[in-house]
Amino acid sequence: MPRDHAQLVKSQSLGILAHVDAGKTSLSEALLHEAGVLEKVGSVDEGTTQTDSLALERQRGITIRAAVVAFSVKDVTVNLIDTPGHPDFIAEVNRSLAVLDGAVLVVSAVEGVQSQTIVLMRALRRLAIPTLIFVNKIDRAGADPDLVLNRIRERLTPAVVPMGVTHAAGTRDASFVPFDRADERFVDVLVDTLSDHDESLLEAVVDERPGPMTPGALYANLAAQTRRGQVFPVFFGSAITGTGVGPLMAALPELLPAVPADSGEPASGLVFKVERERQGDKVAYVRMFSGAVHRRQRLPFGAGNEASVTSVKTFQPGGAVDSSSVVAGQIAKLSGLTGARVGDPVGTTLSRPTVDLFAPPTLDTAVAPCDPAQKAALHAALTQLAEQDPFINLRQDDSRQELFLSLYGEVQKEVIEQTLAADFGLRIEFRETTTICVERPTGSGSAVERLGGADNPFPATVGITVAPGAVGSGTDFRLAVDVSAIPLFVYKTVDAFREAMARYVAETLQQGLAGWQVTDCIVTMDDCAYTAPGTSASDFRKLTPLVLMDALRRAGTVVCEPIHRFHVEAPADTFSAVLRLLAQHRAIPEAPLMSDTWVSVRGSIPAAEVTGVQIQLPGRTHGEGVIELQFDRYDPVTGPAPTRRRSDKNPLNRKEYLLRVSGRI
Missing domain, CATH: 3.40.50.300 (P-loop containing nucleotide triphosphate hydrolases)
Structure with missing residues (x-):
């Protein structure tokens, strides 16, 4: 019940x-x-x-x-x-x-x-x-x-x-x-630790005032500081x-x-997981931050989507149970949101935005069905997996009819292969796996396509300037045009136009001059014009890639590869062998820590070289060496820059791009 x-x-x-x-x-x-x-x-x-x-x-x-x-x-x-x-x-x-x-x-x-x-x-x-x-x-x-x-x-x-x-x-x-809360050892630890973040407690210690140092007061202080992180x-x-x-x-x-149950405020939640039930119906896992969502309610979610909630199941001791609604603080499985994706806000403006706290995938691989007749089935299956894990970044090269995935490692690759076989009856093979790089602008560049220009087939003007941004800043889109130049009869509001243009820019920058995602850049739209009623949103969407890639070409980019921090521990008598192995794989070690029996070495290594070290380390260390890794940064590639084959409509080639967007290719 x-x-x-x-x-x-x-x-x-x-x-x-x-x-x-x-x-x-x-x-x-x-x-x-x-x-x-x-x-x-x-x-x-x-x-x-x-x-x-x-x-x-x-x-x-x-x-x-x-x-x-x-x-x-x-x-x-x-x-x-x-x-x-x-x-x-x-x-x-x-x-x-x-x-x-x-x-x-x-x-x-x-x-x-x-x-x-x-x-x-x-x-x-x-x-x-x-x-x-x-x-x-x-x-x-x-x-x-x-x-x-x-x-x-x-x-x-x-x-x-x-x-x-x-x-x-x-x-x-x-x-x-x-x-016991009154244990002197516990009280001493609490006083020493909590006073680092509580000046009033420190003053009480100095002044020998017992009130803030009673067991009850100290435990309450511990709870407060724990809840503040x-x-x-x-x-x-x-x-x-x-x-x-x-x-x-x-x-x-x-x-x-803990969050008190409260359904009085406007509904606000977040989709943090998506799965499909056996019959194929999509289920969205939603955490509610405020308000309530009811069964059969018409619910806004994502970027302008709306659907009726057909089922609500809240988590209770013993499992997920049918409920009439889900309220603030709860997690529920909602059915009916067929277009929901991981990260979609639900209800009103989300109060807690999602943040990408970890490194993106560093491997790029092509995947193909063993049976060529199953290409469509493979695409459909991978689309479902991408709903559950958007980080795999499913892409399709239309000209070559090839599919590409972004992955973290070999275990994830094996899991995808086994999932496709067990759940979809598809046998696949992975081809050329490469390390995922990024591109950063090296300078500033501007470009513009003007309304009525001889070479511009779209009834719109788009002007864009690209400049380098701070490392780790991602893409910073800025709108610097007069409101009168914005086609509000199409986009309704300035914010809607800004969001749409930011989306067009982000989609285009998935593939830069060398085919890698462009990041750490400032993109400013500084020119805009339209005709009424002839201009449509499609014109801005199709024209933006041409202008943006022209500006990026003038700015120039540098290809950067992912770098990991490593920590190797091995028997002391294998130290020289470990250093030679690291040098062979472009690693930069720091000063080692030595003992009579063990050596510990930290440093940095290109992600592309990690597998080679992992494979050879046991043989160089009597089977006892271990390596721990974590992503650290992107550094410019030394030597010839690797490229990635394009899977978009190739706005770097004007003729090809226009033929593709017109449907003639």
Whole structure:
């Protein structure tokens, strides 16, 4: 039976994040068991977990798609989002972060702080998402909770508060005992940590005023600073044995924010996941930030779309249940929004915009069906996968009838291949996989096509100037024309015209002079004219690529390749072999850290060279060397710049472009 919204007091969207194999999904299972949702904890190894529902997830023992389940703690319904830990599926994490009230970052007590742990913590802090840290696997051989706590302070944040002590770590009898709030050790840690962010507390310490330092006051201060993302409580335990899970669960409503149920404000939400049910119907996962959405309601979403909501399913302990509506703070599966895409706002203006916090995919690959007769079926299948993961950036070269995808790595490639075979009955092959580069303008350039010009077949004027922008700024579109020059009889408002032109510019810059996406640039529209009633939106859309690419050609671009930060650890006696290997692959190492038995080397390496190092490192280090990687930046390519074949209508070739947009090719 649908649950009456009047019974809901508060909701909390909670993300579980971790480096792969740190025990993230196991912790999700343990929380569900602790809350009474599951009678028995599922096993990742046995493929019996609640959140890893895809056959491929159970087969591989990794999370591929973010999953939502719910449980209750006191008066709070927690919508738990279990995210992938493997870096090939970081896009799923990016989408989930936009809808979180709080997070639990899982760190292994054996492996400690790993490369993906650092990347995730950086994103959580950038968004100021309140976060608890759970040090898992304290029962495993080699577990060292104290060492891991020090590593957390060194590599993640010094603002941590251990919430208890561990006993018998590294054994089956390992346990976690939470501090009593009046425990002197706990009070001392709270005073030292919280006073760094609270001048009044620091003054109370200096003046020896006891009021702000009572256990109750300090714990309330801890909760406040945690909710502001200033401090990070640390719990310890084992998701497998259940030790430490209870104290962590009890802390969720106490230390992390929850949203009171409220349907009085205008509806505002975000689509953060899209999937298709067995019968092919599209379902949008929506987090509501304000107001309510009702079944059969006509709902605006995305860029000017609108549709009737045919079904609402909210997440409740035990599963998604049919509901009459979804209110602020809740997550629901909405049916009927056939055109919905990941990242679409729902209802009124979105109060929390999505942010791309992680590196884009660095691999570009062509994909083809083994049976040429299945080209159309493959395109349809990949279109569905692109709905679920827009980062794969499905593109089609119409002239060669080839499909291209952007990917993070080999595991993602294997998953796509197996998904197409299992779900769509398609056998495919991947061809020429290359590293994805970007282009940046090297100077400024301007171009214009004037209304009535001999070579301009469109009844419109478009003038554009391209200039370099700050590194990491993306594309900054600016409108610098008089309002009287804007065809308001077509676009209705200046804002609508600005948004449309920004969209035309963004679409054109997907492929620059060398075929790569152009970024870090300022694009200014500084000339515009039209005829009434002869000019249409189509004229501006078709003319913009010609003008923009002409301006870009005059500005010039430089092709930049992705660069990763690396961390190699290997036996000390293989140091020379490791340095030779890194040099062979254009890596730039920094000063090493040496011990009697091990060497640690950090530095930077072009993404195109990473696979070669990964393949050869074990052979150069007696099978003991390991490398951790994370995207760092784009640097100009040295030597001949790589190019990518165009899949657009080629506005660099005026004659070909005009023939294509006119439909004659």
